[in-house]
Amino acid sequence: MKPLFALCALAIIAAAAPAAAQKEPDYVTPGSVVEAAAQKEWNAIPAQDLLVMDLAPDARGNPRRVIIQLMPQPFSQPWVENIRTLARAHWWDGTSVNRVQDNYVAQWGDATEEKPLPDGVESPNASYESGLRGDALPPDVPYAFQVDPDRPSPAMVDGFPVFRGPGPRDYAGFLGGIPFAGTMTPHSSVIWPVHCYGYIGVGRNVAPDTGTGAELYAIIGQPQRHMDRNLAVVGRVIEGMEHLASLPRGHGELGFYTEEEADLRTPIVSVRLASDMAEPPAFEYLDTTSDSFARYVAVRANRDDSFYTVPAGGADLCSVQVPIRRTAPE
Amino acid sequence: MKPLFALCALAIIAAAAPAAAQKEPDYVTPGSVVEAAAQKEWNAIPAQDLLVMDLAPDARGNPRRVIIQLMPQPFSQPWVENIRTLARAHWWDGTSVNRVQDNYVAQWGDATEEKPLPDGVESPNASYESGLRGDALPPDVPYAFQVDPDRPSPAMVDGFPVFRGPGPRDYAGFLGGIPFAGTMTPHSSVIWPVHCYGYIGVGRNVAPDTGTGAELYAIIGQPQRHMDRNLAVVGRVIEGMEHLASLPRGHGELGFYTEEEADLRTPIVSVRLASDMAEPPAFEYLDTTSDSFARYVAVRANRDDSFYTVPAGGADLCSVQVPIRRTAPE
Numbered sequence: 001m002k003p004l005f006a007l008c009a010l011a012i013i014a015a016a017a018p019a020a021a022q023k024e025p026d027y028v029t030p031g032s033v034v035e036a037a038a039q040k041e042w043n044a045i046p047a048q049d050l051l052v053m054d055l056a057p058d059a060r061g062n063p064r065r066v067i068i069q070l071m072p073q074p075f076s077q078p079w080v081e082n083i084r085t086l087a088r089a090h091w092w093d094g095t096s097v098n099r100v101q102d103n104y105v106a107q108w109g110d111a112t113e114e115k116p117l118p119d120g121v122e123s124p125n126a127s128y129e130s131g132l133r134g135d136a137l138p139p140d141v142p143y144a145f146q147v148d149p150d151r152p153s154p155a156m157v158d159g160f161p162v163f164r165g166p167g168p169r170d171y172a173g174f175l176g177g178i179p180f181a182g183t184m185t186p187h188s189s190v191i192w193p194v195h196c197y198g199y200i201g202v203g204r205n206v207a208p209d210t211g212t213g214a215e216l217y218a219i220i221g222q223p224q225r226h227m228d229r230n231l232a233v234v235g236r237v238i239e240g241m242e243h244l245a246s247l248p249r250g251h252g253e254l255g256f257y258t259e260e261e262a263d264l265r266t267p268i269v270s271v272r273l274a275s276d277m278a279e280p281p282a283f284e285y286l287d288t289t290s291d292s293f294a295r296y297v298a299v300r301a302n303r304d305d306s307f308y309t310v311p312a313g314g315a316d317l318c319s320v321q322v323p324i325r326r327t328a329p330e
Numbered sequence: 331m332k333p334l335f336a337l338c339a340l341a342i343i344a345a346a347a348p349a350a351a352q353k354e355p356d357y358v359t360p361g362s363v364v365e366a367a368a369q370k371e372w373n374a375i376p377a378q379d380l381l382v383m384d385l386a387p388d389a390r391g392n393p394r395r396v397i398i399q400l401m402p403q404p405f406s407q408p409w410v411e412n413i414r415t416l417a418r419a420h421w422w423d424g425t426s427v428n429r430v431q432d433n434y435v436a437q438w439g440d441a442t443e444e445k446p447l448p449d450g451v452e453s454p455n456a457s458y459e460s461g462l463r464g465d466a467l468p469p470d471v472p473y474a475f476q477v478d479p480d481r482p483s484p485a486m487v488d489g490f491p492v493f494r495g496p497g498p499r500d501y502a503g504f505l506g507g508i509p510f511a512g513t514m515t516p517h518s519s520v521i522w523p524v525h526c527y528g529y530i531g532v533g534r535n536v537a538p539d540t541g542t543g544a545e546l547y548a549i550i551g552q553p554q555r556h557m558d559r560n561l562a563v564v565g566r567v568i569e570g571m572e573h574l575a576s577l578p579r580g581h582g583e584l585g586f587y588t589e590e591e592a593d594l595r596t597p598i599v600s601v602r603l604a605s606d607m608a609e610p611p612a613f614e615y616l617d618t619t620s621d622s623f624a625r626y627v628a629v630r631a632n633r634d635d636s637f638y639t640v641p642a643g644g645a646d647l648c649s650v651q652v653p654i655r656r657t658a659p660e
Contacts, residue, residue, distance in 0.1 A: 016502040242579040249572040
C-alpha cells in the first residue's frame with residue numbers, strides 16, 4: 001500500500017506507542033496532541049445524553065450501530081427531552097431511514113407518517129437560540145473566535161475564521177464541547193449550536209412548526225450555515241457515522257426514496273438511551289477549555305509536518321472536530 | 331411523504347414550470363434564481379475538460395458513471411495534462427477505488443502500485459498556486475470576497491465569509507467558475523483552487539513529491555483548508571458524486587480497504603475524455619461574473635422564504651456550489 005498521507009498516520013501511531021520505547025517524533029499532529037492529553041482533561045458524557053441506534057445489518061450481515069451524543073445545556077432542550085421520551089417509548093423501533101440526499105442529509109423516522117407519538121411529544125414553541133446574560137463571552141469559552149475586527153482574536157486562534165453572522169459582534173467557539181456561533185449585544189448575547197458534518201437536527205414542516213424530534217436528520221456533506229437558527233440541532237454522531245453516510249442516495253424529491261426504491265429504506269431495529277441499557281457504551285470528550293484542546297486547534301489550523309508544508313493559518317469551526325473516545329469497550 | 335423542506339422544493343418546481351401557466355412564487359430561492367438565468371449567462375465546458383469514469387455496476391446492476399470537470403486555466407495545469415494522458419492511454423481501466431475514509435476522501439488508482447505509467451507522466455515540479463500580476467483582484471473576479479477588514483467586501487457579498495488565510499490581504503472568490511482563495515502583495519497576487527465537497531485532488535507521497543495524477547481522491551465530507559496549497563486540486567465531480575460518496579468505508583489505516591476487505595474495492599471499468607467519446611456528454615456552468623450568479627450567491631447567503639426565516643448573512647465559499655447543467659441528454 002502506497003504511503004499516501006502516510007506521515008500523519010505515523011505520527012498518531014508513534015504517539016500511541018509507549019513513550020519510553022521509541023524516539024519522539026519531530027513533528028506534532030492533531031492526533032499526537034490528543035494522545036498526549038492528560039486524563040483530567042477529558043470529561044465523561046452522561047449516559048442519558050447517549051442515544052444508541054441499531055440499523056438492520058448490512059447486506060453482508062455486519063451490524064450497523066450509530067451512537068449519538070445529545071446536546072447538553074444550554075442547547076436545544078425541549079427537543080432533546082422529546083427524543084428521550086421517544087427512545088424510552090421504543091417509538092423508532094420498526095421505522096426507517098427514508099431520505100438520503102447527497103451532500104446534504106440522511107433522515108429517518110416513520111415513513112407512513114401515521115404512527116402516533118407518545119403523550120407529551122409535541123412541536124415545542126421554543127427558540128433555536130439560547131440567551132446568555134452579560135456583555136462578554138461566556139466565561140467558560142476562552143477559545144471563542146471574535147469576528148469583530150475591532151476586537152482581535154486571542155493569539156491561540158488567530159486566523160481561526162469561519163463563522164460570520166449578520167451582526168458586527170458575532171463570534172464562534174466551543175461551549176461544553178459543542179461548537180456554536182453567537183451574537184453579542186451590549187448587555188447580553190445569544191448563542192446557537194451549528195450544523196457540522198455528522199450533526200443531528202430535527203426535521204419539520206414550514207415555520208412556525210419546529211418539529212418534534214421524531215423525524216431526525218444527520219448532515220452527510222458540506223455543512224450549510226443557512227440551516228443554523230432555522231432548524232433545531234439536537235446532537236451529533238460520535239460513532240458509526242459511516243453507516244448513515246454510505247447509504248444509497250434517494251432519487252425522489254429532496255432525496256427521499258421513491259416508491260420504486262422503497263426497499264432501499266434502511267430499517268431501524270431499535271433506538272435506546274444508554275442509561276436504559278444493561279451494557280451501555282461510554283464515552284468522554286476532550287474538555288474544550290483545556291490546554292490540550294487549545295493546542296489541538298492551533299495544530300489543526302497550522303499543520304506543519306513532512307506531509308503538510310504550507311500552514312492554512314485557520315480552520316473552519318466544523319473542521320475542528322472535538323476529540324471523543326470510548327471509555328467502555330464495544 | 332411529509333413535506334419536510336417542502337417549500338424550497340416547491341419554489342424550484344414552480345420556477346421550472348412554464349411561467350405563463352401559473353402564479354409567480356412570492357419568494358426567491360437559489361434554485362429559482364438559476365432557473366431564471368438567461369442562456370447567455372451560461373458557459374459551455376470544453377469537452378477536453380470532461381472526464382467520464384465508469385465504475386462497475388452496483389449490486390443491483392445499476393450503472394455508475396462519474397463525470398468530472400478538470401480545472402481550467404490558470405489552475406493545476408501540469409497535473410491536468412497528466413490526467414489527459416492517462417485517460418488517453420486507458421491507464422485507469424481495470425484499476426479500482428481503494429480507499430474510502432468517512433468525512434474525508436474516496437481515492438482511486440492502481441492498488442498494486444506496479445502498473446507502469448505512460449511516457450511523460452511524472453510528478454511535476456510545479457506550484458499549487460498561480461501567480462497573477464497587478465495589485466488588484468483579477469479583473470474578471472468582481473465577486474471576490476476581500477477578507478482585509480480595511481477593504482470591505484462589495485455589498486453583494488457582504489458577510490460572504492469563509493476563507494481567512496495567513497496574510498492580512500487574503501481573499502476568496504470565483505474565477506472562471508472555480509472557487510479559489512488568494513493572497514495579495516503590493517504588486518502581485520497568488521491564487522489557488524480550494525478543496526470543496528466533490529472536488530478532486532492528486533494523491534502523493536511526502537513532500538516534495540507532488541503526485542502524478544494517477545492516484546486521485548474526491549472530497550466526501552467537510553472540506554479541510556489544510557489540504558489547500560499542499561495538494562493539487564485538479565477537478566470536481568459534476569455528476570454521479572453519489573457513486574463515490576456512498577461507497578462502503580474502508581477500515582484499514584487512513585480508510586484504505588484491508589486485505590480482508592479487498593473485495594470492497596470498486597472496479598473502474600473505464601476513464602475517458604469526453605473529447606475522445608463518440609457520444610460525449612456536454613455541460614455548461616453559470617458564468618460566475620453574471621448578474622444571475624451574483625443574485626444566486628446573495629439568495630444562498632440570505633435564505634428568506636416560508637421554510638427559512640432567519641437569514642445567515644453569509645455562506646461558506648464551498649457551500650456556494652457553482653450551478654452546472656447538462657446540455658446533451660444522458
